[in-house]
Structure formats: C-alpha cells, structure tokens
Amino acid sequence: MTTETLTPDSARSAAAGPEVRRMDLLRFATAGSVDDGKSTLIGRLLYDTKSLFTDQLAAVEAVSAARGDEYTNLALLTDGLRAEREQGITIDVAYRYFATPRRKFIIADTPGHIQYTRNMVTGASTADLALILVDARKGLVEQSRRHAFLCSLLRVPHLVLCVNKMDLVDYSQEVFERIADEFTAFAAKLDVPDLTVVPISALKGDNIVTRSESMPWYEGPALLHHLERVHIASDRNLVDVRFPVQYVIRPQSTTVTDYRGYAGQVASGVLKPGDEVMVLPSGFTSRIASVETADGPVAEAFPPMSVTVRLEDEIDISRGDMICRPNNAPAVAQDIEAMVCWMDETRPLQVGGKYAIKHTTRTARAIVRGLHYRLDINSLHRDESAAELRLNEIGRVRLRTTIPLLADEYRRNRTTGGFVIIDETTNRTVAAGMIVETP
Amino acid sequence: MTATAAYQVTHLDALEAESIFVMREVVAEMERPVLLFSGGKDSIVMLRLAQKAFAPAHIPFPVMHVDTGHNFPEVLDYRDRRVAELSLHLVVASVPEALASGLVRESADGMRNRIQTPVLLDAVEKHRFDALFGGARRDEEKARAKERVFSFRDEFGQWDPKNQRPELWSLYNGRHHPGESIRVFPLSNWTELDVWHYIARERIELPSIYYAHEREVIERDGMLYAVNEFLPARAGEERFKAQVRYRTVGDASCTAAVRSDADTVEKVIEEVAATRITERGATRGDDRVSEAAMEDRKREGYF
Numbered sequence: 001m002t003t004e005t006l007t008p009d010s011a012r013s014a015a016a017g018p019e020v021r022r023m024d025l026l027r028f029a030t031a032g033s034v035d036d037g038k039s040t041l042i043g044r045l046l047y048d049t050k051s052l053f054t055d056q057l058a059a060v061e062a063v064s065a066a067r068g069d070e071y072t073n074l075a076l077l078t079d080g081l082r083a084e085r086e087q088g089i090t091i092d093v094a095y096r097y098f099a100t101p102r103r104k105f106i107i108a109d110t111p112g113h114i115q116y117t118r119n120m121v122t123g124a125s126t127a128d129l130a131l132i133l134v135d136a137r138k139g140l141v142e143q144s145r146r147h148a149f150l151c152s153l154l155r156v157p158h159l160v161l162c163v164n165k166m167d168l169v170d171y172s173q174e175v176f177e178r179i180a181d182e183f184t185a186f187a188a189k190l191d192v193p194d195l196t197v198v199p200i201s202a203l204k205g206d207n208i209v210t211r212s213e214s215m216p217w218y219e220g221p222a223l224l225h226h227l228e229r230v231h232i233a234s235d236r237n238l239v240d241v242r243f244p245v246q247y248v249i250r251p252q253s254t255t256v257t258d259y260r261g262y263a264g265q266v267a268s269g270v271l272k273p274g275d276e277v278m279v280l281p282s283g284f285t286s287r288i289a290s291v292e293t294a295d296g297p298v299a300e301a302f303p304p305m306s307v308t309v310r311l312e313d314e315i316d317i318s319r320g321d322m323i324c325r326p327n328n329a330p331a332v333a334q335d336i337e338a339m340v341c342w343m344d345e346t347r348p349l350q351v352g353g354k355y356a357i358k359h360t361t362r363t364a365r366a367i368v369r370g371l372h373y374r375l376d377i378n379s380l381h382r383d384e385s386a387a388e389l390r391l392n393e394i395g396r397v398r399l400r401t402t403i404p405l406l407a408d409e410y411r412r413n414r415t416t417g418g419f420v421i422i423d424e425t426t427n428r429t430v431a432a433g434m435i436v437e438t439p
Numbered sequence: 440m441t442a443t444a445a446y447q448v449t450h451l452d453a454l455e456a457e458s459i460f461v462m463r464e465v466v467a468e469m470e471r472p473v474l475l476f477s478g479g480k481d482s483i484v485m486l487r488l489a490q491k492a493f494a495p496a497h498i499p500f501p502v503m504h505v506d507t508g509h510n511f512p513e514v515l516d517y518r519d520r521r522v523a524e525l526s527l528h529l530v531v532a533s534v535p536e537a538l539a540s541g542l543v544r545e546s547a548d549g550m551r552n553r554i555q556t557p558v559l560l561d562a563v564e565k566h567r568f569d570a571l572f573g574g575a576r577r578d579e580e581k582a583r584a585k586e587r588v589f590s591f592r593d594e595f596g597q598w599d600p601k602n603q604r605p606e607l608w609s610l611y612n613g614r615h616h617p618g619e620s621i622r623v624f625p626l627s628n629w630t631e632l633d634v635w636h637y638i639a640r641e642r643i644e645l646p647s648i649y650y651a652h653e654r655e656v657i658e659r660d661g662m663l664y665a666v667n668e669f670l671p672a673r674a675g676e677e678r679f680k681a682q683v684r685y686r687t688v689g690d691a692s693c694t695a696a697v698r699s700d701a702d703t704v705e706k707v708i709e710e711v712a713a714t715r716i717t718e719r720g721a722t723r724g725d726d727r728v729s730e731a732a733m734e735d736r737k738r739e740g741y742f
Contacts, residue, residue, distance in 0.1 A: 025450040053714075056581075092585045092603065095577045097630045104450035106628055118605055125607040233447045247463045251496035259495060265460045265609070270446070294491035302446045306459040306492070319467050343605050358610050361467070420610045427591075427614035429604040 023099065026232060029108040029123035029156065031147040032133030037164045041133065041202035042096060042109060045224065048209045051098035093123045102228045117377070117392035118343040120147060121432055124154035125418065128232045131160045136169045136199070139179050145186055146377050152190035153339060153394070153434065155414055157235040159187065160196045162223065166215065167201040173217040196230075198223050236303045240408065241269030241277070242330060242416050243323035244360035249308055261292060261308035262317055267360065267415035271309060271323075272300045278326040279317055280406045285326055286313040303415075320362035322406040322416075330408045330416055333438035336366075336399040339375075339410075342389040344423065344430035349389040349397070355430070359405045359419035366421070370398040389431075396436065410434035451637055458485075458625040459492040460609060461588055462572070465623050466492075466499055468613050469570035472623075473530065473563075476502040476521075478514035479688040480645055481574030481626055484634055486521065487643055488625060489572075501528035503568075505559050507551040508535040509669040509691040517646040532562035550693045560596040563620060570613065570621045578630045579718070588627045594618035631686075631718050632711050639704045651684045651702040662695035686711075686718040 032038040046052035096107040108123030110116065124130055130151040134144050144161075151159055161183050169175045180197040187195050198207055199218055206212035207222045221229070246264040271277075275288045289310045291301045301307040309323060317323075324330060342349050349368060357366040374386035374395040389395045410417030421431035448456070465472050474489060476482045489498045504518060522529045534551050537543045542561060543554040563571065577584045587603050589611040604612050613621045626634070638645065656663045657676040663683055664670050669692040672678050683696035684707070701707040 023450045024447055025453040092600070094581075094584045095628070096584065097578045097628070099450075099630070099632070104630075104633070122605045122607050126609075233445075236446065238446055246460070247467045249493060249496050253496070256495045263463055263492070265456060294494035304453055304456050305448065306456040306463070308494075356614075358612065361464075415608065418608045418610070420605075420607055420612065422612055422614060427612070427616070429606075429612045432605070432607045 023102060023104055024232075025104050025106070026129060026227065026230070027106045027108065027127050028129040028131055028227070029110055029120070029127040029151075030131045030133070031110055031120055031123075031151075032143075036133040036135050037202045038109070038133050041162065041164065041200070041208070042107060044202050044205060044208055045105075045107075046096065046098050048205070048224070049098040049100055051096075093119045100224070100228055105227065117146075117150065117341065117394070120150050121154060121341045121343075124151055124156050125414075125432065127151075127154070127156045128235060129158040129160060129227070129230060130156040131162060133162045133164050134179060134183075136163050136165045136172075136175055136179065140182055140186070142378050144183070148183070148187055148190060148192065149377050149380070152187075152192050153341075155411060155434075157232070158194045158196070158230055159192050160198060160223070160226065162202075163197065163199045164202055166199045166206060166212075167204050171199075171206075171212075171214045173215070176215075176218070194230075196220065196226055198226065237268035237413055238270055238302060239268070240328055240330075240413060241271060241275075241323070241325045242267040242408070242413065243269075243271060243309060244362070244406075244416070245317055245319055245321045245323065246361045247319060248317065260314070261310050262323065263306070263308045264323075264361065265306045266301050266303045268303055268413055269325075269328075270300050270302045271307075273297075276326060277311070277323050278329060279315055280322045280324060280329060281332050281404055282315070282317075282321070284313075284315045286311040286315055288312075320360075322360065324406075330406045330413075331438035332404045333407055334401045334404050335369075335439055336401065336405060336407065336433075337436045337439060338397055338399060338419070338433040339394060339436055340389065340397050340421070340431050340433045341394045342391060342431050344428055345391045346426070346428075347423070347430070348391075349395075349421075349431065351387065354424070356422040356424050357399070357401060357405075357419055357433075358422060359407065360416055362403075362405060364401040364403045364405060365424075366399045366401045368397055369400050372396040372398070397433075399433075405438075407435050407438055409437060451633065451640060454629055454633060455488065455491070455637070457609075457628065458488045461611070461623060461625040462489055462492040464611055465570050465572070465613065465621075469621065471566065471568050472500040472570035472572065473566070473568045474498075474500060474502045474572040475574070476504050476518065476529075477574070477688065478504070478511075478518045478646055479574065480634055480638065480649060481576065483521075483643060483645060484629075484637055485572060485574045485625060486525070487641060490525065497526060500572075501530050503530040503532060503562060503566075503571075505532045505555050505562075506534060507555055507690040507692075508533070508538075509551060511646070511648055511685075511688065511691050513646045513648050514688055517644075530562065530566060532558050534558050537561065551690050552693055555690075556596070563596065564618075568620065569615065570623055572623050572625060574626055575624050576626050576629050576631070576634075577624075586624065586627070588624055589613050590622040590624065591615065592620050592622060596620070598622075632708070635704065635708045635711055639708060646688065648685045648688065648696075650704075650707065651682055651699045653680055654683050654696065655679070656681050656683060656696060663698065664695050665691070667691060 094109045098105050110119040110123040132147045163176050163179050176199045200207045209224045211222050243264050245262045249261040249263050251259050273288050273290050278285045289312045290297050292308045351368050351371050353368045355366055357364050373382035373384045408416040417435045419433045420429050423430045534555055537558045543557050587606045655666050655678055657672045666672055666678055684699040685696050701710045
C-alpha cells in the first residue's frame with residue numbers, strides 16, 4: 001500500500017522549466033460508472049499531479065457534507081451542472097486536464113450508464129487511449145464489454161483495463177489474472193491494437209503513481225507511468241497524404257499581392273515543398289511550392305499541424321477540396337457504407353430519411369438508402385429486421401450523397417473516415433458515422 | 440513548430456493547431472463572427488491565434504469589448520494600442536450607455552458582471568453577429584468543463600446544458616436559425632498554465648497589471664481589491680500597500696488581486712505551477728455567489 005489518503009506528497013506538476021518544450025499531448029477517455037471508482041481514480045490522478053486545487057476540493061467537501069455523503073464524493077468535481085448534482089448523475093462528457101513534466105493529458109470523462117453510448121462515442125472519437133474500469137469484486141460486466149466494443153468501433157489505438165478495488169480482494173493475483181484473461185480474450189475478438197491491464201486501488205493509490213508494494217506479483221507499470229510513456233506518435237497515419245482544404249487565404253492588401261494559400265489541418269501524411277500533389281475532386285495536379293505558417297515556411301507538415309499550403313500552379317481550389325498524392329488518393333464516392341451511432345432522442349434514423357452530412361471540411365446532403373442491420377452491442381448480434389435506429393443504437397447503413405465525399409475507410413483514417421449527420425430542420429447533430437467502405 | 444522528435448509535436452503546438460483550425464472553421468462557415476476582447480490574457484492569446492490563422496491576411500472579423508465602465512486604465516490602453524497595431528475594427532458594447540438608455544439598471548451590489556449580459560446580447564442583435572469567439576477555458580470552472588467548442592445559443596442568447604450538440608472528432612456544427620448564434624471557444628482545451636507557457640513562448644505583451652506591482656488595496660471577503668473610483672474603501676476597511684498582481688482581468692469592481700512577487704513571465708509560470716487555488720476562486724467575487732453561479736450566468740447568455 002502506498003498511501004492511505006489523498007496526499008500531495010507524491011505530487012508532481014508540470015514544471016515551469018525547459019521540460020515544457022518537450023511535453024506532448026495525450027487525450028484519453030474514461031469509461032465506467034461511479035461504482036467502479038472512476039471518479040475516485042480521476043480525482044487521484046488530478047490530485048497527485050497537483051491539478052486539483054484546494055478551493056475545488058473544499059467546495060466538493062462542503063457539498064458532500066451537506067448532502068450527507070459518508071465520504072468526499074469526487075464525482076462532484078466533474079458533475080458541474082446543477083441537474084447532475086441534484087440527481088447524482090453525470091449527464092454529459094466532462095473534460096478534465098492534468099499534466100506531468102512529460103505530458104499534458106486531456107481526459108474526456110464519460111458517464112457509464114447504459115443510455116449514454118452517445119457520450120462514450122463522443123469522448124472516444126478524439127481519444128488516443130481509453131481507460132476502462134472494472135470492480136475487482138464483480139469482474140467484467142455487460143458494461144465493460146460494451147465500452148470495449150465502442151472503443152474498438154471508434155478505433156481508439158490504446159486500451160487500458162484498470163482492475164480497481166484490488167484492496168477489497170486482498171490484492172489477489174488470481175482474481176486479477178482471471179479478469180485480465182477474460183478481458184483479453186474478449187478484446188481479441190474486437191481488433192483492439194494495444195491492450196494493457198493494470199491492477200489498482202484508486203482509493204488507496206495502489207499502482208496509480210507508483211508501483212504498489214501490496215502487489216509484488218505485478219510486474220507492469222503504474223498507471224500514470226504507462227499514461228506518460230505509451231507511444232502515440234506512431235498512431236498517426238504518416239503514409240496517406242490528406243489535406244482537406246479548410247479556407248482559402250487571399251489577402252486584400254496593397255503590400256501582399258497575388259497571394260493564394262490553402263489553409264487547413266493535416267489529416268494524415270507528410271507534405272513537403274516540391275511534392276507532386278493531386279487536388280480532388282477536380283483531379284488536377286501540381287507541386288507544393290511552399291508550406292507556410294505565420295511563423296514562416298516549414299520543411300514539412302504532418303498531423304496535427306495547421307498550415308497553409310501554396311501550389312506552383314493556379315488551380316481553382318475551394319473549401320471542401322482535398323489535397324492528396326496522384327498515386328495515393330481517397331475514394332471519390334457518393335455511395336457510402338458506414339456504421340452509424342444514432343444520437344438523437346427526438347427522431348430515429350429512418351430509411352429514406354434525408355440529412356446533411358459533415359465530413360472533413362465538406363458538407364453534403366445524404367439520403368439513407370438502406371439499413372443493413374442494427375447491432376446489439378452487448379451480444380454483437382445483428383438484427384437484420386430493424387427498420388430504424390433510435391437513440392444510442394448502432395447500425396450499418398448505406399448512404400447516397402448529393403456530392404462526392406473524399407473519403408477513406410475509418411479504420412485506415414479517423415479524420416477522413418468519420419462524419420456526423422445533421423438534421424436540417426432542427427440543426428441538431430443526430431449521428432456519428434464511420435465509413436466501412438466506399439463500393 | 441518545434442518538433443520534439445520525428446513527426447511529434449509539443450502540447451503547445453497541438454493546442455495551437457487545434458485553436459487555429461477552430462478559428463478557420465468559423466470564418467469559413469459563419470456569416471458574421473466577432474471576437475470578444477476584454478484585454479484579459481485569454482482574449483489576448485486568442486487574438487494572437489487569429490493573427491496566425493489568417494496570416495498574411497488581416498484578421499477577417501471585428502473585435503468586441505463589453506465595457507462595464509469599470510476598467511483598469513492599463514487594460515484600456517492596451518486594448519487601444521492592439522486595435523491600432525492590427526488595424527482591427529473595434530465594437531464597444533457599453534454598459535454605461537446601456538444604463539443611460541435604460542436597457543439595464545445598476546444591480547443592488549453595484550457589480551456589473553450580471554448586467555453586462557443584456558448589453559452583450561443587445562450588441563449581438565444589433566450587429567447581427569452569429570459567431571462569438573470567447574476565451575473561456577474548460578479548466579476554469581466546472582460548468583465550463585462540459586461546454587462544447589461550438590456552443591449553441593438560442594434567440595435569447597441562452598445556453599441549455601442538457602441539450603448540447605454532440606461534438607465528435609473535429610467536426611463542428613455551427614448551424615443555426617436567424618437570431619440564434621454560436622459561442623466558440625478556441626481555448627477550450629488550454630489550461631491556465633498552457634496559456635502562460637504560450638505567452639512566454641510567443642513573447643506576447645500583456646497589460647502590466649498581470650505582473651507584480653505595488654498597489655493600494657483593501658482586504659474584503661479574504662481577497663485583495665484595488666482601491667479605485669469604482670471600489671471605494673468601506674468604513675472600517677484599512678487601506679494598505681501590497682505587492683500584488685492580477686491573475687484574471689475583469690470588471691475592476693469585482694476582480695481581486697493576489698499577493699505576488701512575480702514580475703516576469705517566467706516567475707508567473709513558476710507561481711501558477713505551484714499555486715493550489717484556481718484563478719477564478721482566488722480572484723473573482725462574482726463566482727463566489729453560489730455553487731452554480733457560473734452555470735446560471737451562462738444560461739442567461741454570459742460568455
């Protein structure tokens with residue numbers, strides 16, 4: 001056991017020193033319910049990295065005491081909305097931040113209730129890593145499998161299963177290994193690229209910041225050590241050049257004349273001056289004259305850099321076009337096969353329904369041509385008789401768009417493979433979509 | 440861009456790239472954006488990001504200052520210099536003018552934080568702004584921790600936290616009907632420390648009150664307030680000189696200073712890294728009203 005109570009002794013904060021110049025950024029999503037100790041874990045990570053402030057803690061202690069909670073309810077730290085505090089539930093993704101000298105972390109903390117698939121999908125969409133918690137006493141539950149499935153659907157590259165409350169099972173290696181084996185077997189079916197399993201006690205601090213002395217049989221890293229060192233740079237796709245044009249910069253100025261630059265964020269690949277490129281959907285080719293930022297030209301651009309690309313030839317290019325390579329281009333497709341997670345409670349997805357679709361910097365209209373099946377995310381059973389998708393339901397659809405999308409399969413490219421569906425009458429974002437293929 | 444290793448970027452570069460992406464999305468998709476500029480450090484960083492996002496062109500939208508009339512002179516001076524230097528178009532939404540015209544009335548406690556909301560909304564309506572860049576960060580306050588980067592406001596400028604649009608990947612939905620608008624927070628994922636690291640890296644000038652200086656103050660509710668025409672000392676309150684700096688810059692009648700010897704950006708970073716109290720908790724009288732003070736103001740249209 002490392003520490004009994006929340007103590008700042010082990011604290012390390014993002015220092016002011018030169019380390020900051022080398023810190024990178026890791027985004028992770030957490031899944032699990034209050035019962036699994038997720039809020040305690042997040043509270044501890046924040047506290048032990050000095051990211052939790054005394055006035056925040058005092059406010060939480062005061063509210064806990066007023067509600068008659070027997071312990072300081074760290075869930076109150078993230079449950080910021082009045083309705084959440086009143087009902088004792090978490091209704092939305094909360095973003096939390098902490099840093100160590102190595103890394104800045106963004107936590108997308110998603111509620112674990114069954115009805116909140118929408119939130120989990122949202123949090124996982126930008127995550128480099130997902131952290132799933134289970135209670136060591138209960139082992140895997142339906143919800144753990146569901147979370148693992150959603151992480152694999154959203155192609156989160158790294159998964160960490162935290163077997164929590166190890167103190168309540170006498171730090172039993174046998175209990176841990178049984179859960180770890182069961183989860184590993186399940187994850188193998190899901191195509192999870194990288195899985196780490198850590199036995200922890202969020203309450204006692206075991207294997208959170210430092211290795212626990214109570215579990216000498218565990219030879220892996222403490223959780224924070226793993227979060228700090230997990231290699232994420234190679235998760236980025238540096239092979240397929242995809243540069244969705246976001247905005248055309250053309251200064252109306254007397255000092256800068258004849259300037260035309262294509263601004264955007266590199267979705268994947270590496271762009272360098274001199275590279276031969278193709279612009280879609282026109283198919284025109286040119287060469288990159290320069291890759292610029294406000295701080296001057298750069299030798300190359302790669303994800304997630306926001307840059308301005310200039311080409312040697314004057315081509316008609318506008319927002320929604322895509323710069324790629326002549327021998328490596330995305331599909332130019334109007335028929336899209338996709339997995340869709342429906343997120344709207346007011347109206348279900350229906351075959352024949354017409355929607356707006358937002359994909360990279362391009363917006364189109366789309367009609368749902370078919371619903372192949374609805375997926376039961378607990379059993380992975382496919383219900384081919386389904387006629388619609390309701391809130392939090394996932395299914396495979398076929399869409400036909402008014403203009404071509406410049407698209408890749410989501411499994412190959414999360415930026416050029418993901419889209420959202422918008423209801424044109426309510427303007428609500430009603431679904432998230434992941435392209436499976438472009439037949 | 441400073442690559443840490445092959446094809447890796449630092450956290451500041453990643454944050455900068457994301458913010459620039461957000462600003463370009465707004466300009467590409469919205470009709471009439473405006474940047475809310477208070478002269479505070481977050482809006483100053485936002486302005487730098489806007490410069491970078493559209494260089495070598497000028498910033499393609501105006502800036503708006505919601506002027507409560509309770510200003511720090513150093514901040515007003517800074518605002519005017521920046522506006523001139525960048526050839527910006529400045530819109531001032533004036534609380535004193537709104538008081539004079541009867542749009543709002545002074546609140547009982549004399550604080551103008553709450554009454555600036557109708558003034559802001561009035562200016563939005565008058566100028567038909569449909570996208571407002573705000574410098575709010577999710578680490579500031581827990582009601583903000585759940586706000587979207589693109590935050591939808593109805594025709595009354597209201598935020599409905601239970602009815603927010605899901606925000607996935609970097610696909611932002613700015614669609615709205617006439618009269619409705621979107622608040623956009625490009626610094627959503629920045630922390631106070633990130634902002635200071637960026638200010639240091641970019642060598643961004645700030646109003647001098649962000650750095651330690653000697654000032655005549657009074658202590659009220661455990662916080663140090665500058666004595667000035669908007670905040671006279673009450674009977675029994677002792678005026679004394681202290682070495683202070685401001686962690687946030689807001690209305691001069693409700694923004695407190697903190698004791699500090701940090702007179703350079705490096706020293707401020709050390710101080711922020713070591714501090715154990717949030718910036719709003721330490722310096723904002725307006726957030727101490729209730730557990731849900733921020734949520735309530737945001738619902739009404741505060742930014």
